[in-house]
Structure formats: C-alpha cells, structure tokens
Amino acid sequence: MTAATRPTAPTAPTAPAAPRSTADALAAARRGPRRRRAVVVGVLLVLLVALVLVRALLGDYRVSFVDAVRIIGGAEIPVASFILMESTLPRAVMAVLCGAAFGAAGGAFQVMLRNPLASPDILGLTLGASAAAVVSVVALGLRGTPVTVAALGGSVLVALVILSQAGGGGSATGRMVLVGVALAAGLSAVVHWMLVRSSIYQAQEALVWLSGSLNSVTWTDIGRLLVLDALLLPVLLALSGRLPVLVLGDDLAAALGVRVPALRIGVTLLVVALVAAATAVVGPIAFVGFLSGPIARRLVPGRPSVGIAALVGAVVVVGADHLSAYAVPDTALPVGLVTGLLGAPVLLWMLRTRSTPEGR
Template sequence: MRNQSVEFIMAGRRQRRRRWVLVTSLLAVLAGMLCCAMLLLGSTIYPVQDVIRALSGEHLKGVFFAVNTIRLPRMLAGLCAGFAFGIAGYTFQTMLRNPLANPNVIGITSGSSAAAVFCIIVLHSSRAVVSAASVIAGLATVLFIYMLSRGRSFSVGRLILVGIGIQAMLDAVISYLLLVSAQQDIPAALRWLTGSLNGSQMHELPPLVITVIIAAPIIIVLGKHLDILELGEQSASSLGIDTGKTRITLIVSSVCMIAMATATTGPIAFVSFLSGPIAKRLVGVGFSNVIPAGLVGVNLVLAADLIGQFAFEYRFPVGIITGLLGAPYLIFLLIRMNRKGEL
C-alpha cells in the first residue's frame, strides 16, 4: 500500500514536470517566433536571408540600417523588458500571496516614473541620467513602502494599502509636473509614460541586459524558496528558510529589474500584473513558474507591439495595447476577490 502511494505521488510529479517542460518550451518557441517577426516586419518586409545577412554585418542597402538600427534594438528592448516585468511581477505576487501585489499597483513603477518625468521635464537630462534616476527612485520607493508597512510585524495587506497610497501620491506628482511643464517637453514625457519600444537604441540597452542577466538567475535560483514563502511566514521559517534575507534578496533583485526596464521602455502597463497568473494557469502548480512568467511577459510585450504597429490604421505604443488587455482582467479579479471576501 505504501509503495502504491509513493508511486502515485511520483507519477503525479512526473506528469507536472512534463507539463512544465512542454509549456515552457512552447512559450520559448513562441517568443522566438515573435522575435523573428519583429526583425522581418515593418514598413518594408525583408526576406529572411537578407535579414540574416544584415545581422551578420553585411551592409545591404536599406536592410542593414532598418534591421540593425531600428528593428533589432526594438526587439531586444521588448525581449528584456518583457522578461523583467514578467519575473518581477510574479515574484511580488507570489512572495506577498496576493495577485494585486505587483509593482504597478503598489507604487514601485510610479516611483520610477515620477523620477524619470522630473528628469525629462525639469532637468532636461540625458537618457542615461533618466535611467539612473529611475532605478534609484524605484529602490527608494520600495524601501519607503516596506518601512511604512512593517509596524510590529510584516503585513502583506498593510504593504499593499501603503503602496496604493504612495502610488496615488506619486501619480499626483506626475500630473502636476505635466501641468506646469513647458509645452515642448510634454510629448517626450507622455511618450515615456505610455510605455513604448519606439526609438530604442542599441547603446541604451546594456544596463537593462546586464541587470536581467544578473538579477533573473538570482530569482530563478530562489524559486523554490519563493514558493515556500507563499505558504506564510511561520511555515517558511519552520522549513528552514531565512525569510528576512530571502525576501530582501527577492525584492532588491525584482526592483532593480523593474526599475531598469521602466527606465528603458517606460512603464508598460499590466505586463507584470498579467504574466504570473497566465503562467500559473498554463503550467499549474508543483514547480517554480519564474521562467514561464518571464516568457509570458516577453510574449505579451512583443505581441502587443506587433499588434500596435500593424493591426490598426494608426500605430499605437505597446503600453496602450497591454493596457487594453489588462484592464478587463483587473476588473474581473477585483470582482472575484470581492465575492470571495478577500477585499
């Protein structure tokens, strides 16, 4: 009887592993196909062989500039930003055990956005300064929210409420800066606030790429600890997890990625909010969904950018398309949580 129970458990584990591998592989293939589409499609559709020759360094007339200067940086920005938004959003939602606890809702993105808008409108800073200010402001915001929400003990509900309040305050600051700014500065700030891959340049991407390369593996390695934190503070401690150090490591890594992605592309709406739930629905439970959530983020950003470029008469930034996708889900989630008495 005991052997049958063990075999049943192991069979279920193997089935969940196969599902994880299959779904993750399909998400990776879809992301690769979207990357190829980003390079091939545009005002002019180039043959695959011409794109490959241009990427290899051959100076084909028209093709080299379009692919290497415009499409490749745009694709890489969407790839890295989507992966960063997806992983960071899933990390916060899992660690805080609440689907509303993502960087968009609890004010982290607003902190980065406020600093960036201030640099653009008031200081007229370069892109590098805007990026640095965005990252620093994101880290400062999450530290401030964490300190205010601690009290005698850490509380997820308190953190979310404090974060929502800080977000409202920072959004008011952004609105004020736009109101008093010079007319010629408003388009640049609004374009950044919308979230867009337009104008991405290769020399601006290394900070984002390096941050993702460093921070993403840290979160992936701590994926099992992240799942244990979802069980609660006492359960995680009883299983030997140093909850304080683990939580701080996850928060710092996630905030660095989210702030750098926001500094590069602007706050692309709802990607960090949608990626985790979609990945969990596709993969199921039993294994860490950090990588699937990152791949879902990549697919959302790249697909939304292609839709914004080619599906309508006018071209729309990626943030508008993801906002149209995310807003109905947010309403649905709030209604469902209210019915369950979780609000």
Template sequence: MRSIRSLRTPGGLSLRLDVRAVAVVALLLLAALTASVVLIGTGDFPIPAADVLKTLLGDGNAGQEFIVNELRLPRVLVGLLVGASLGLGGALFQAISRNPLGSPDVLGLGQGATAGALVMIVLFSGSATQVTLGALAGGLATGFAIYLLAWKRGVHGYRLVLVGIGVSAIVTAVNGYLLTVSDIIDAARAVVWMTGSLDGRDWEQVWPLLGLCAVLVPLVLANARGLRMMEMGDDVSYALGVRVERVRLLLMIAAVLLTATATAAAGPVSFVALTAPQLARRLTRSPGPNLLPSLCMGAALLVTADWVSQRTFGAGQLPVGVVTGVLGGVYLLWLLVTERKAGRI
C-alpha cells in the same frame, strides 16, 4: 493532469520535473522568438522572415544588415528584456505578497519611476540618459519607501499591498503636479514617455538590461525553492529551514531592480507585470510562483503587443503601452467576473 517526473543525479540528489511546465516554457520561448523574427521584418521596409533569419546569421545584403542589426534588432531585444523583467518582477511581487494584485502596477513602482523621469524632464530638461537614470532612481526610492513603511516585525503580504496602493496615490498626485507646472513642450515629451514605448530604442538600452538580467535571473531562480516554501506561511518556512526575511528582502530588491530598470528603458508599460504571471500559472496549472514561465510569458506578451501596434497602426504611431493597457484591462475585467462567478470575491 500534471505529469511530475523524478530525476536522480550522479551525486544522489533527487530532482522533480514538471513536464507540463517545461513544455509551456518551451512553447512560450518559441512564441517569443517567432514573434521577434516577424516583428523585425515589420515596418516601412518589410523583410520576409526567411531574409531576417539569413541577415541575423550574417548572410544578408548591406541594406538588410543595417535595417535589421542597427534599427530593428535593438528595439526587439529591448522588448524581450523589458517583458521578461516585468514578467519575472510581477511574479516575485505576487508571490511575496501572496496576492494576485501585488504587482508593480498596483504597488506604485511604475508611478515612482515616472516621478523620477518627470523630475528630470520638467525641472532639468534632461537628456534621454538623464531621464533613464531619473526613472531608475525614482523606482528604487519608491520600492525602498514601500518596504520600510510596510515593515513591522517582518513584511506581511496584505500590508505590503495596502502601503503600495497608498504610496501609488501619493506619487500619482506628485506626477500630476509636475505635469501642470511644466511647459507645453516638456509636458508633451513627458506624456509620450509615460505611455510606454519601444520606439527609438537602441543598443544603449540593450546592454544595461542584458547585464542586469544576467545577474538577477540566476539569483532569483536559485531562491525559487525558498519562495515557494514561503507561500505556506512564515512559521512553516522557518520550520523547513528557510531564512524568511533574508530571502524576502533579497527577492524584493531583485524585483524592484527588474521593474525599475525595465521602466527606465521603455517607460511604464502597463499590465504586463500583472497579467504575465497569472497567464503563466493558468497554462502550467502548477502551484507556486512559476518564475520561469512568467519570465517567458512577459517577453512573448510585449513583443506580440508591439507587433500588433505596428501591424495595425504603423511603426511609431501607437505606443506599445497603449496595447498592453487595453489587453491587460480586458483580462483584468474577465478575471474579476470569473472570480465573482466562482464565489471567491
């Protein structure tokens, strides 16, 4: 049973507060932070959670400060930011397309970022920075191409998904060709990147992600009301005063930037953008895009998956993209079976 409370500000504005959604966001934040502390203490040199907290507060010894602040904290922050970006980007794509499969994994943005990275690896033997920039450029170019191809007096949700699937197939074929013409060393390097991993991430990946999230997250949340109105249809949204195409284009750009930057930082980590919004919606039991719960769910999912991979196989042995792929695939199969039993597919 959902609990909605109305709050009135001193200026006379009335705000509706979904108590269950707020509680879910708080619990997901707590889960993400707890998993982060545990993850920082996991590795070849284990550190108890209490000592991790002391070190983060500046009360650890020199060895603990080096391990926590220089080696493990940047990796965990990249995981939190990448998960949050993918969760929010997936919620935006699903809300804009009005389709639960309208995620970056299906629309081909991950494949586009992979193509940009492969071009830098295979054709130019680029550095880590150049590979990151190539992935970002590839993701942005793919998102721009999908939007242009799907445009016909506006962007219809199903047309967006169908165009995205077609573009994804083309870009996947290009990626396969780039791998076949590369030498064995570049191919091995490319395959590792394509799996999606947080291994070796440092502060150079943290700051661009943090800056982008600081700009885009408030921008997206400020347009959440318009996005929720758009789920009722364009005609109704226009009647309610929403500038539909402007809001849709703005949020599409934000979603592409979030997804492309996250992919550039950690590789194409699969299924987080697909599953995080749906899991968040099931927890909140609230209609609408559930942007903030999806963001928190994505962050919690990715750091938990990274902890599972390290705890099970050791640091650097199993990329986090493998864990999210397995868990996401199992969830997708369960979802399809459930929807079929309910007669919706």
C-alpha cells in the same frame, strides 16, 4: 478416459502485484505537472521566437530570413541593413528583455505577498521611476542618460520606503501592499501635477515616456539590460522556489528553516533592480507585470511560475509592440497603450472565469 473428461493439472497461483511504494506514487503524481510545465515552456519559446521573427522581418519594409542572417553576419545590404539593425531588430530584442523583466518581477511579487494585486505597477515601483523621470524632464530640464538615472533612483527610493515600513511578523506582507498602494497614489498625483505645470512640448515628451515606448532603444541600452537580466533572473528564479513556504506564515516558515526577512528583502531588491532597469529605458509598460503572473498560474497551476511569467511577459510585449506599429495605419502607438488596452479586458475575463481563489 476421454480428453474431454481428463482432469487438468492445477495451475500455479499468480503472485499478487507488488504494492506501489509511496515514492513511486509521488513520482507518478509529479510526472504530470512536470510534463505540462515542459510543454508550456516549449510552446511559449516557439511562440516567442516566431513573434520576434515577425517583428524583426515583417513590416513596411520586409527583410527575408536569408538576408537577415547575412546582415547579422556582417554583410551590408542597402536599406535592409539599416531597417533591421537600427529599427526592427533592436525593438524586438528589447521587447523580449523588458517583457521578461516585468513578467518575472510581477510574478515574484505576487507569490511573495500572496496577493494578485501585488505587482510593481500597483505598488508604486514603476510610478516611482515615472515620477522621478517626469520631475527631471519638466522641473530640471534633463534629457537622455540623466533621466534614466533619475528613473532608476525613483524606483529604488520607493522600494526602500516600502521595506522600511514593512516591519516583521505575519502582517509584514499586508503592510507592504498597503504602503505600496499609498505611495502609488501619491506618486500618481505628483506626475499629474508636473504635467499640468509643464509646457506643451515637455508634456508631450513626458507622456510618450509614461506610455511606455520602444521607439528610441539602442544597442547600448540592450547590452545593459541584457547583462542585468542574465545576472538577476537566475537568482530570482532560485529564490522563487522558497516563496510558497511563506503561505504557511512567517513563524512556521522560519521553523522550517527559511530566513523570512532575508528572503523578502532579497526578492524585493531583485524585483526593484529588474523593474527599475527596464522602466528607465522603455518607460512603465502597463499591465505586463500585473498579468504575467496570473496567466502563468493558469498555464501551470499549483506551482511557483516566475520563469513562465517571464516568458509570458516577453511574448506579450513583443506581440504588443508589433500591434502598436501596424494596427493603426500611418500611426505608431506607444506599446504601453496597446498592453493597457489588451490587459484590461483580459484581466476582467480572468477574474470572471476564476474558479478558485488566487494563489491557491
């Protein structure tokens, strides 16, 4: 028998591949969104650090990175020390803190109320601070810390009215939106009325504050807002993981173990504290809270994105502050004017290119 005709030994049958368990399939399905979230967070952090360095070191007077490290470490370099520690670096740090506060607050409100318009700008929280500050400046002649306290009280008062009118049941979120929009309209009228009856100097001072400005921030203001952000943002991030359950309705969410009224009140109080603290220092910076949530959901769709919204808000404010300082020669624009000019076309573009309903 030749080798060509020699019969071959039968091969052992291969064992069928073990079927993938449901847990393996779920783990594989989650791996992709987690990887994307990690990439987005990393890119935003790198972009934020780069913008902070640009804002702090580059400008009319440039400071080298080596000199900046020496100055922060305690060295005294004529002119450079003053520019860095009293002007550019405080503005950059405050832009990060207030941008993160506005972004996280807007993202949390939009998820909780299931409405892309439910940002602190639209629901009257920032207008409450603005109205109280303008009244204190124009009618009472206050300056400095009392204006900050009045702005804080205005936001808290608006939040209390919204919560008191929300009620319970499945229509609570809808009522909160309607009450907030109504309050915003009334408070806007109060602001304009106070500006009409004010002197030209009072109106100019109030308009600078109403536009949102980082011109007069101090390290004391930064320390206060840093403490509040460090305390409140982690709690808001922890609570935001439960917010998507509210999409199922209050009754079903309660059946799943979620204390709906307590969750809604807790998130609202955290949002008010963040917005009021930031607004009281830098004024109502337009569109940051409004746009941060939708941009974050575009970057990481399908999941609560309050943390990413905070990073987006910080990036937006730092970049806008640099543009406001150097976009127009010999003119320093309020940062809120730049965010408003940039925010409107971005919002229109997002609405035009949106393929699925918001929040889905």
